[in-house]
Amino acid sequence: MSNLAFKMALRDWKKIILIAIVLAFAGSMFIYYNTVMFEMRHFSPNNINMEESDAEKFRDMKVPTTKSEMLVAAMTMLIVLAAVLFQLNMLVVDMINKKKEYYALQVIGVSEEQVELFPLLYSILAGALASLIIAAVWIPIFPYFKSALNIHAISLGLIILVIILFFVMSTIIGVKAREITDYMQ
Amino acid sequence: MNREFLTINDVYKGFGEGDNRVEILKGVNLNLTNGEFVMMLGPSGSGKSTILHLIAGLTPVDRGQIEVCGVNVQKCSTNKILELRRRTIGYVFQDFRLLQGLTALENVMVPLYAVGRSRSVAKKRAEELLELMELSHRMHHSPRKLSGGEQQRVGIARALANEPKIILADEPTGNLDQRLSDGIIKMLSTLPQKMEVSILMVTHNQQLTKYATRIVGLTDGQIEVQSNV
Numbered sequence: 001m002s003n004l005a006f007k008m009a010l011r012d013w014k015k016i017i018l019i020a021i022v023l024a025f026a027g028s029m030f031i032y033y034n035t036v037m038f039e040m041r042h043f044s045p046n047n048i049n050m051e052e053s054d055a056e057k058f059r060d061m062k063v064p065t066t067k068s069e070m071l072v073a074a075m076t077m078l079i080v081l082a083a084v085l086f087q088l089n090m091l092v093v094d095m096i097n098k099k100k101e102y103y104a105l106q107v108i109g110v111s112e113e114q115v116e117l118f119p120l121l122y123s124i125l126a127g128a129l130a131s132l133i134i135a136a137v138w139i140p141i142f143p144y145f146k147s148a149l150n151i152h153a154i155s156l157g158l159i160i161l162v163i164i165l166f167f168v169m170s171t172i173i174g175v176k177a178r179e180i181t182d183y184m185q
Numbered sequence: 186m187n188r189e190f191l192t193i194n195d196v197y198k199g200f201g202e203g204d205n206r207v208e209i210l211k212g213v214n215l216n217l218t219n220g221e222f223v224m225m226l227g228p229s230g231s232g233k234s235t236i237l238h239l240i241a242g243l244t245p246v247d248r249g250q251i252e253v254c255g256v257n258v259q260k261c262s263t264n265k266i267l268e269l270r271r272r273t274i275g276y277v278f279q280d281f282r283l284l285q286g287l288t289a290l291e292n293v294m295v296p297l298y299a300v301g302r303s304r305s306v307a308k309k310r311a312e313e314l315l316e317l318m319e320l321s322h323r324m325h326h327s328p329r330k331l332s333g334g335e336q337q338r339v340g341i342a343r344a345l346a347n348e349p350k351i352i353l354a355d356e357p358t359g360n361l362d363q364r365l366s367d368g369i370i371k372m373l374s375t376l377p378q379k380m381e382v383s384i385l386m387v388t389h390n391q392q393l394t395k396y397a398t399r400i401v402g403l404t405d406g407q408i409e410v411q412s413n414v
Contacts (some may be wrong), residue, residue: 001295001298001299002401003304004287004291004294004295004298007286007287007291008284008286008287011286012286017340018306044202049349098284098285100280100282101282101283101284103276103282105278105284105295107241107243107270107276107278107300108270108271108275108276108295108299108343108344109267109269109270109271109272109274109295109296109300109347110295110296110299117220118284132292
């Protein structure tokens with residue numbers, strides 16, 4: 001059954017690509033701004049974590065205040081949240097549109113778990129593609145990004161975190177979409 | 186020898202609560218033996234589709250008993266009902282309800298996968314059924330590229346996939362014109378001879394009754410007329 005669900009999800013490739021692009025864009029915003037914020041916070045001239053080599057880098061740079069840090073972090077979080085809600089919305093609308101078809105599957109004897117495979121694979125594929133786009137864009141450019149901004153290797157963790165986060169979230173959204181659809185109706 | 190595939194004994198069903206409660210079925214009795222093609226006629230809202238839902242275990246009866254091939258539907262666990270719908274009952278919908286993202290062949294393969302058939306076995310069986318429905322040239326088409334009549338034939342092939350004993354057809358021609366309806370019912374009427382299957386079809390189209398072996402009328406929540414054709 002998973003093979004059919006996979007085929008069906010793949011045939012909806014336009015929607016999957018659209019969701020993946022939105023997620024990858026939001027993820028990239030999150031990575032970029034939070035990397036910069038992280039670097040400024042931890043390696044600023046006012047911070048004892050600063051290394052000798054960092055002094056030059058931050059000579060003329062204004063260290064962000066707590067408020068602006070919070071604002072940037074909140075905005076990027078909101079962008080990510082909006083992207084995830086967009087994915088959830090697409091999935092729920094898709095489930096509402098196909099509700100009769102999914103119900104028919106249950107009537108002909110397909111178990112509820114097997115029926116749930118159909119929207120789940122759709123969501124996982126979108127999440128996996130978004131993770132792949134982020135990985136394909138950020139990991140190769142990371143060394144250049146690092147030297148261009150003079151940032152530290154530790155920010156790579158943020159990129160990996162976002163990649164994993166999107167994949168896990170897409171799976172959870174796929175599993176919960178049915179409950180959300182039922183609740184909304 | 187006639188074997189009873191379905192027995193409905195004094196079944197009651199209502200919906201709603203208190204003052205809003207509506208009794209739909211008021212003591213329905215019906216049986217179906219092998220090889221029969223029974224058409225159930227009745228006005229809209231008379232409870233025809235409700236009877237099919239009760240037989241398939243999609244909704245519980247309030248009172249009475251339904252037996253499908255000797256199995257009491259009310260006493261079945263969820264898994265047993267699922268098994269009944271997979272192997273003993275085939276369901277045909279008015280609006281076809283095929284998965285638009287799959288081809289005709291894949292739609293017929295779905296119930297076969299549900300009972301654990303391998304890909305090769307499922308594909309072979311689905312191809313045979315689509316040939317029987319004279320759709321071998323349309324196997325790899327998406328349902329949205331098929332006409333209404335063709336989609337319904339795919340729906341019938343899907344219902345036959347696991348060699349059920351009973352086909353429940355809920356207004357299968359409701360979305361088709363008279364010419365296509367005749368074609369579909371003519372084809373359905375040949376199935377009891379070709380396969381060991383009985384058909385219970387609900388409709389309000391009186392012109393189709395010439396294909397049935399028995400006609401039953403449902404009025405005011407009860408079976409009122411039974412006639413052999």
